[in-house]
Amino acid sequence: MLEADFSQDGDKPRHRDAWSQVLGRLKSDLGEEVFSCWFAGMNLEGIDGGTVVLSVPTRFLKSWIATHYRDKLTALWQAQSASVRKVEVTVRTAIRGRSDVPARLEPAGAPSTASVVPPVTASTIRFEAEPVRKEAPRQAAPQASLFDDCSSPLDGRYTFDTFVEGSANRFALAAARQVAEGPGAGGVKFNPLYLHASVGLGKTHLLQAITHQIRTGRPDLKVLYLTAEHFMYRFVHALQTQSAIAFKEALRQIDLLIIDDMQFLHGKQVQQEFCHTVNSLIDGARQVIVAADRPPVELETLDERVRSRLAGGLMVEISAPDLGLRRQIVERRIDLARQQHPAFQVPEDVIDFITRNVTTNGRDLEGAVTRLVGHNQLTGLAVTLAMAETTLRDLIRATDTRRVKIEDIQRVVAKHYNVSKQDLLSSRRTRSIVWPRQIAMFLSKALTPRSLPEIGRRFGGRDHTTVLHAVRKVEEMVGTDEVLAQEIEVLKRMLEA
Structure with a gap:
């Protein structure tokens, strides 16, 4: 660990070494795709006292990283130096022209992430801002292959012929078949069609079966199948390449939009664009199909307008198989x-x-x-x-063992501690809210197979390090507080009953 005070000008090489270490940990912890999506365009501007100043190309990236990764960035920097107290994320175009930038910050020409981040290839998402092209063909070029390259990969096994029908999924299968026959033929009948079910019950199979059937039987129709995360990455990429308008126009011209794993769609600007796209397609009598692991009303991280729009169509649940x-x-x-x-x-x-x-x-x-x-x-x-x-x-x-859901844990804990479920998901940090929230996170880790990042997303989009802190804190207190240990056991029995 670097022990030097990072506020000293003589430690600039150490700054860069520490930044290299932080980037390496980010890539290792989050994976190449997530790292390339959110951090490839981030630069280290400098360190003022105990504040690390980082910059990104757009306000959207600043908002997203500050909301979802600030805690992780702070923890990684503190692992390099105990003198770091916080991390500030700012927009690069803004920081260059700011008159209040501390004199001790490194100059704009100092080495940045470009020296430690591998070259970005065509298979990754670039975040270095490019100059706006006046030539219309060049601006529209990134979307020329939208339906060939933007679509998420399909599994050739997932067709209607290989789907096993039973009482638990018969309604969903019938709705999927009807929709697959509708676009451009019998008209749009259920719009949007919203499928929800737990993991492994056939949502993705049905979505891809619809895609396969339309692409095979009606190649003249424009069909786009995307996971929510893929939609998010493509939209952010369009913002960075100055082709957002072309991307939006291309989306609004398709005949069938299929979005899988809706629970993973995050970011206010991304959700707003998704809502606009859905409204435009539905108003134009084009089909929209969405799948998630729970009903729209339980997708707390989604904007209320998006949830309302999704709930306005045909909602079909796929039950556990008999x-x-x-x-x-x-x-x-x-x-x-x-x-x-x-x-x-x-x-x-x-x-x-x-x-x-x-x-x-x-x-x-x-x-x-x-x-x-x-x-x-x-x-x-x-x-x-x-x-x-x-x-x-x-x-x-x-x-x-009975499968306990995070929603069940939030409901039981909120009732036990006389707070609302929305309080647990909010940013409020009063003791009466923080403690029940930490207990709910602890129980989510103990009683469900969900990962720390997924638990964090279910609790208002918090970082996984926040969840880890809560789990460790409750574990430590349970070991020394017999009353609390008994209280936790009571909550577990209520959830597992």
Whole structure:
């Protein structure tokens, strides 16, 4: 760790070394794609006393990073020097012309992130601002291949023919088929169509099946399938390349917009543009389909106007598969496995064992069969009930426990501490709100499979380091406070009942 006082001019090389270390940690913790999206255009302007001043090209990036990554940036800088107290993010065009920039800040010509960030390729999203081109063709060029290059990847297995129908998903399948036949043919019937379900119940399969069918049967129609994060990245990229107008116009000309994982759409400006796009498409009798892991009313991080618009269409929930559907899924997966391994056989008692004990979702059922295939092919042993019980032991144990949702935790904790759910998601920092919020975060980590970043997003878009701090603090206090330990156990029993 660097012990030097970063406020001294003689420590500029140390500044750059520390910045290099911070960038390396960001890339390692967040991944190449997220790093390239949000931090590739960030520069170190200098350090004034205990304040690190960073700059980005646009106000949107400043707002996004300050909201979602300020705590992480501060923690990483403090790991380099204890003298750092806070991190300030500013807009580069603004900081260059500011008269109040402290004299001790490094000059604009000082080395920046360009010296430590790998070259940005065509496969990543660039954030260095480019000059505005007067030539119309050059400005529109980034969107020329919108429908070929902007669409999220599709899985060739996800078609209507491979979708296993049952009582839990029959309504959703019927709605998806109807919509797939509608654009440009029978008219728009359900707009928007909103599918919601827990993980692994077939939302993505249906969205991609719609995309496949229309692209195959109606190639004249413009269909765009995107995950919410991909939509967000493309929009930010358009802002950075000075092609936002062309991007918006291209979106408004498509016949069918499909957005998956809506719960991950963040950022006020991105959400506003999404809402404008949806309104424009619906008003123009073009189809919009959205999928998420919960109903619009429970997507607390979304703007109220977006939630209202999504709730105004046909909402369809896909439930957990019943015994009959689970058996169909298992048998279909076994049939597919036999196409590659003709000698692969699964006795009826093993099929019954899987369908009775793996009850969560289709993905886990497919995973169970895949394990049996792997064990059979690698050991040469026949599939038996004893082998299945051993091979699937951890999977079955995981599905035995009732799945607790973060929304359930927020509701129970809010009621127990006599605060509102909105208080838990707000930015209020009074003791009466902060403590219940930290307990809810702790329980979310203990009782759900959600990651720290996902828990942070569910609590008003907080950084994962905030969640980690809450978890560690509650863990420490539970170890020394018997009354609190008993209180936590009561909350757990209420949630697991």
